[in-house]
Amino acid sequence: MHKTPVTTYLKLVAVALFWGGTFIAGRLVAKEIPHMIAATLRFTVACSLLLPLAWKLEGGLPKLNRQQLHATFALGATGIFLYNICFFSALSIMPAGRTALFVALNPIVTALALAALFGERLGTRRWLGIALAFVGAAVVITRGDLLGAARDLSASLSKGELLMLLAISGWAAYTIIGRHALKGLSPIAATTYASLWGLLLLACGAITELPQLDVSHLTWPVLGAISYLGAFGTVIGFIWYYEGVKTIGPARTAVFNNLVPVFGISLGALILGEPVLLSMVVGGLLVIAGVSLTNR
Template identity: 50%
Template sequence: MPHVAPRLVPSQNIRLYASLSMMAFLWGGTFVAGRLVSAEMPPLVAAMARFGLAALLLLWLVRKEEGGLPRLTWRQSGLMALLGLSGVCLYNLFFFAALAEMPASRTALFVAFNPIAVALIGALTAQRLLPIDQTAGICVALIGAVIVISGGDIAGLLIDVGAGFGRGELFMLAAVGSWVGYTLLGRTALGSISPLAATTWAALFGFVFLAMGLLIAGPTQPLQLPTLTCTLAILYLAIGGTVVPFVWFYLGVRELGPERTAVFTNLVPVFGVGLGAAILHEPLEAAMLAGGALVIAGVFLTNRK
């Protein structure tokens, strides 16, 4: 029987918005953790470690919450394989490869373009226009995210990225394209399967693709036992960066749609800057606060009734 999403009441909306905000908070930490891991592991090995552990945890969780994974039809199997290829295998290969080539701030800049890319490609494929308030909200959130990432010097950041456009930037463009595919395909996949089951199947298929890639390519450098720092970073990427936020993301895609859910990812750099100021005592400038306010306003505008 197809999975029918219930209509959300206001209290459920609030819980969902809180979950998607926490999703952005958890993903804000993946840039730091990914940077630590990429310093010790090749991208393919790092992605395998992340999603191998995440797949095990998801299997345990889906068994506990839903009694196990549902059997898939051939069509569902194809969709889950595409989800694993786009959102797990390709996205993470490009993500880790980019982090090995460029600073985390530049990586975050490209991630900030995810929501508008989802909106544009989704509108083209569906041959429809987004409501004007959703379009405005996505644009406002994007501007706010760029202000946060650049510390208020948008022109300087864009000139710097343009002047130094290289392998890392190309990897991040490919990562954005992979995530757009994962997001839009999820809307179709979630018509007959729960967000938790879809995330688990995607992680399993993605891990298989990553393992096949490692077998074909072979290790690019001698493998060594990870340090304690690297091990903790992988644990964070698997649990805080995958299991919890991926399920919440697909819950949002099912209930709100891809565009309204994707705009929450613009909160990622806001939380990243806030965590840096709170934990690492990094400077917090007025422009960053203003940019954060714009992101929050954009998220609200996109999701208001």
């Protein structure tokens, strides 16, 4: 019987740590420079690493047919452009740990979208997991005051939370497009093309933000955080995650995503001194339990 190397699991834990750390790095950057400029710099770093990597591992990028051209553009528009604008905008007004909790809803939103758009059957167990995850999200959003939120829904949903819900919707679209529309492209090729499209869209938006940029805010900590987001949060995280998919399969690999909000909350408390509310812990555990039940 083939035994999975321990390094595979260690790398997947490290990926969750890297992705949890993106919320702390994103919080540092979002408070200092305009959001589309921040996202543009992040993917400038990512693309400068992805391109030589694609050449080294796969001999370059393949020529795209019309369908792949449209699909990679859609990936860049949703998972790179839309997600990152909402990501940085939310982090400018929300604590990093609280923002990280919303990422745990990604598989749930994706499952619901697949059911609505492609008629994918969910079954009783998966519906139960979805319901449990949304109860957990409601506990987080309302800070444990579910009854008060029911009386005044608009007061319980802040702009930052709405932005993160939009961000995970964009990532769900990215996941679905990648699953259904990218036949014949390797993960590295698809991600590189998506990042290039996303960078182009972000750069167009960043031009309009240049008058708002204060160059004195581009300090070494901010530049370091941008480099971290591009290198560890995007490129290394992606490579190791797909190594895990190849070695132990997508279902077992996806379980490690549940560690992302755990690391996000922990790092937010340790590095940024953010409070850890009881509602965040209880709600986060409910979300993770619901996601685990849905993806089991």
